Amino acid sequence: MRANDLIEALSKKLGTTSQSELASVLGVAVGTLINWKNRNEDLSAAQVASALSKSRSAAVKRAQLETIQPIVEFYPIERCRSGRDASWLVFDGGTNANLYAQGLRDALKESVGIYIFYDSRGQALYVGKAKEQTIWKEMNLAFVRKRNIQRIALVSHPDRNQEFKPGYEKLRQPKDTLLELCDLASYFSAYQVNEGMIDDLEALMVRGFANNLLNVRMETFAHSRNGGK
Template identity: 40%
Template sequence: MNGKELIDQVRRSIAVAGSPAPTDRAVAEYLGISITGLANWRSREMVTTRQMVGLLTAVVKASKRRTESEAIKPIVEFFQIQRTTVGNGSNCRIFDPGKGENEHPYLTGLKRELERHRGVYIFYDSRGRALYTGKTKAQSLWKEINLAYNRDRDPNLQRILRVQHPERRQDFRTSDEMRRQIRPINVRLHELAEYVSAYQVSEGMIGDIESLLIRAFPNDLLNKKIENLTWG
């Protein structure tokens, strides 16, 4: 086999059906060599065993670099939630990018990135304390984050002390007539969350990264989930 035959075979093997043939730069990056090195390989009349071993070593190193660089990437960190209601007002989204003249380019781009990727996310309260971390493999981060934002959690997890004022139509009674007790009540995540972070994660690592995040926070809200977690 000569060098041109080898490079042409590599190009065919990494081609994606329905897409243009990989460029020389794409082939060189895949092999872990420079454009000049690729040209040198193509000009070889005979490829020796030693040269093939050297090329395989370069491919392994390039693959490792790609894995490390693509394993986890931040999409957005400590984004201040801009709560907007949807539908009949019972559910919320973390933000609305708007439409037409009111479209916000930054929010539109952020929504697009969250729709493109899977991974993990973290909600924080106004002090930056982690409230909830979750993962998604089957659906986009955008969809999963907004579902979690509206999700009712275990009553033993997300509770807050509040005075329960009457919701039905009745006369107001002053404090000397009625004692208003402070009681623990369960709240939705969107009542407490002020910030959110989201990370694109390689599919095989999503579960492990979520487990690591939950174990890393010294936080009763998150650590309740530890007993239900499995690695992998």
């Protein structure tokens, strides 16, 4: 096979637009491609095999670098109302917020992946995935989603203007109370994850910390979802 034909076919198949981009994808030096192209000789089987081997190694390295990328970790939650007080948001990233918060919101709006909510001690409460929607949208939906498992006994105290009476005069009973994550979570982390790995990474975390999380659904791995094939 002529070198130019191989380079042209690879560039078209891999969707690259420059020699440097193609060299990076293949895991070879730009000089090697230029040398092949200038000489335009038939490539030996050993040269093609070497290129394929380097391409495979480059793909593995690229996958390691790009599969999971942290966006933010243990960011303090300062919940605020969304437009028209419709619901709670994990933090204010609007025009009145500082540049850091605005930038974080924009990054979450552009990403899919995994997010984690933590309590005030930094212990993980809930792990969620964002695949069909962005992390920002999915995380805020989960933030106010009611789950029967999130129940604790609390005493209800009046919030209207009335005289205080100590417990020995008016005893208030603890009652089973359904809470939302917005009542429990103090921090969150978010990770941009390659779309093909989101389900399995969520499954790993939910299954690995099944006794610590509020997640109800026990997620499965791709191998099980595909019937073991």
